[in-house]
Structure formats: structure tokens, C-alpha cells
Amino acid sequence: ATPTAVMVASGKGASQGVLIKGGNALEKAHKVNTIVFDKTGTLTVGKPVVVSAVLFSSFSMEEVCDMATATEANSEHPIAKAVVEHAKSLRQKFGSNIEHIVEVKEFEVHPGAGVSGKVGHRTVLVGNKRLMRSCSVIVDPEVENYISENEQLARTCVLVAIDGKVAGAFSVTDPVKPEAAHVISFLRSMGICSIMVTGDNWATATAVRKEVGIDNVFAETDPLGKAEKIKELQMKGMTVAMVGDGINDSPALVAADVGMAIGAGTDVAIEAADIVLMKSNLEDVVTAIDLSRRTMSRIR
Ligand code: ADP
Numbered sequence: 001a002t003p004t005a006v007m008v009a010s011g012k013g014a015s016q017g018v019l020i021k022g023g024n025a026l027e028k029a030h031k032v033n034t035i036v037f038d039k040t041g042t043l044t045v046g047k048p049v050v051v052s053a054v055l056f057s058s059f060s061m062e063e064v065c066d067m068a069t070a071t072e073a074n075s076e077h078p079i080a081k082a083v084v085e086h087a088k089s090l091r092q093k094f095g096s097n098i099e100h101i102v103e104v105k106e107f108e109v110h111p112g113a114g115v116s117g118k119v120g121h122r123t124v125l126v127g128n129k130r131l132m133r134s135c136s137v138i139v140d141p142e143v144e145n146y147i148s149e150n151e152q153l154a155r156t157c158v159l160v161a162i163d164g165k166v167a168g169a170f171s172v173t174d175p176v177k178p179e180a181a182h183v184i185s186f187l188r189s190m191g192i193c194s195i196m197v198t199g200d201n202w203a204t205a206t207a208v209r210k211e212v213g214i215d216n217v218f219a220e221t222d223p224l225g226k227a228e229k230i231k232e233l234q235m236k237g238m239t240v241a242m243v244g245d246g247i248n249d250s251p252a253l254v255a256a257d258v259g260m261a262i263g264a265g266t267d268v269a270i271e272a273a274d275i276v277l278m279k280s281n282l283e284d285v286v287t288a289i290d291l292s293r294r295t296m297s298r299i300r
């Protein structure tokens, strides 16, 4: 496209809240035939809430909540925020406004798995089955049942282990964005195939896939795994756009032919992307591609 055409299109995009960083992205976007979407915060609202809590040992709900909160308070993950919020509202319900400020020692983040630390003399793990497995905590059939029941409902389970045993669990739900399903079906009508990648587990990911009608899914992928998926698709001859919001999406945003960041996402993702969707609305994925198609067809 001519510099003038690029300028006009960028201006038009900006007025609609679609920031295009340079002519290259605009020129590539019209060729995109595959779009990879991150799940949490991209296809979903990204503000999970705890919808159920259970106990699996003799620790009380208050004890489990306090230990989980103390550990998760150090994490930036949206699931951590959900756990902290839930514990806060439980405390209010039982009439205690005392904020327990509990110090956590040896705090550790396990990317794509959860967090751990020492609360008093107890060792606390908060996260998924993968975290339990890697720390040799047994997940018995009772716990497995709770997990699979909730995952089928597109919920994610957060297990809390105290001193090497699963003491309780939370189930969090993160609703799908209202526009997600019709955007996916509109992209299909434009000849574009949609794929989801997520660090979340297969069962939850599959339930979300069905809800939005996306063509394919890859779950339990770490940040570099997400980028690998993009490269595999490119090797098959696809021109790939990636849409994401998290730090964990930035390698994939860079690897993609066109990286699109959700405006409400992390700064790292916004920096890694070629296009920023300022309104955080998935309809603007269509806006961006449409703008590129119009600009590129004008010069032919
Ligand atoms: P996504 O790709 O969906 O953004 P992440 O890679 O951030 O997911 O995390 C993958 C999974 O790891 C989550 O679904 C959750 O089960 C677990 N996890 C990660 N961080 C935490 C945390 N702070 N607390 C509990 N669980 C966590």
C-alpha cells in the first residue's frame, strides 16, 4: 500500500479504537486465514469468581481460606484475585472484619500451575493438579470427582494443599465475552479459521470451545508452547494472527504474522503486539482485518 493509504487506514482504525503500529501489520493482516485466541482475558472476561468451595480434610473453611489467601495475595494471577475476594466476602459474612495479615515465607510462583509458600509452620500449595503432581501431593478419587464435575461446566478448579495433603478446593468461573460466539462465526464466513490456546486444562478448555464454537483447541500449553503452536501453523502454510492479553501470550504475539493485544491486557502484551484493540472488544478483530482487506484491495 502507498504511505498515504496506510496513513488513511491507520487514522480510520485509530478513530475506531484499533491502533495499528505501522504499515507492515496493515499489509499482512489481509492475508490472515487462521486466528489463534488465548482463552483467559481474551475469549473470556478475565475476571473469574469463586462459585463453589469444598473441604477434603479436618481443616475448617476459614483455615483453608486464610492459608490460600495469604499465599495468593502475592500473586498477580486473575485466579489469585478470585480466591482473595472470596475469602474476604466469607469473612464479612461471618461478621469478622479483622484482616488477617499473614506473612508468607518462601513464596514461589509456578507458571501455569499455581503458587506455594510457608504460612507459619505449614507448607501451602494453591493451584491445579499439575502443581500437586509436581510436589508429590496425592489427588485422591474424591478430589478427582469434584474436579471433573466442575471442569465439565467450563470451571477451573483451584486445589489447596496443606502439609502435603489436599485440604480443600475452589471452583472458579470466568464467563465468555458476550460477543465471542458471533465473532467466531463471522470470521468463519470470512474464510478464517479460529483456534484457542490456553494454559488451562483440557476439560475446561473444551467446554469453553463448545460455548464459543471455535474450530480447534490446544490446552495445557506454557508461554513458549503457545508460540510453538503458531510456528507449526505457519509451517503448514497458514498466515496466522494471535489475539492475547497476558504476559504469557507475548512470545506467541511476537511469533505470529500479526499480533493483536487486548487493550485491557498487560503492558507486556501490548508492547509485543502489532495491533492493539483499545476497546477490548473481539469485534475489533474483524474491524482490523476488514480495514486491511479494504486498504490492500484498493491498490490492486
Ligand atoms: P491462561 O493461558 O489461561 O491465561 P495460565 O498459563 O496463566 O493460563 O495458567 C494456567 C493454569 O495454571 C490456570 O488455569 C490455573 O489452573 C493455574 N494457575 C496459574 N496461576 C495460578 C494461581 N496464582 N493460583 C491458582 N492457580 C493458578
Ligand code: MG
Pocket (backbone or CB within 6 Å): 038, 039, 040, 041, 042, 244, 245, 246, 249
Ligand atoms: Mg490471557
